Amino acid sequence: MLIEVKAPELSESVQSGSLLEWRKQVGDTVSRDETLTDLETDKVILEVAAPAAGILKEIRMPAGSEVKAKRCNWST
Numbered sequence: 001m002l003i004e005v006k007a008p009e010l011s012e013s014v015q016s017g018s019l020l021e022w023r024k025q026v027g028d029t030v031s032r033d034e035t036l037t038d039l040e041t042d043k044v045i046l047e048v049a050a051p052a053a054g055i056l057k058e059i060r061m062p063a064g065s066e067v068k069a070k071r072c073n074w075s076t
Contacts, residue, residue: 002057007039007067008046016068017041019048024056039067 010017020038024030030050039046061067 003052014041016066019063019065021063028056
């Protein structure tokens with residue numbers, strides 16, 4: 001089963017961040033919660049961790065890529 005790794009949620013004041021160097025490469029074995037890469041914003045560096053143990057099959061966004069914040073609007 002493939003699991004997509006998503007960037008952590010960014011705060012309201014942060015619009016985007018840049019992926020830093022990947023710590024794992026395609027084909028590497030990873031453990032759950034192991035850091036795969038870091039996401040640098042203008043305020044903080046966040047770790048992007050593996051949600052499950054397995055093998056890294058693909059890197060869709062190379063180091064240096066910009067990751068934009070996605071916001072969800074909820075209504076009740």
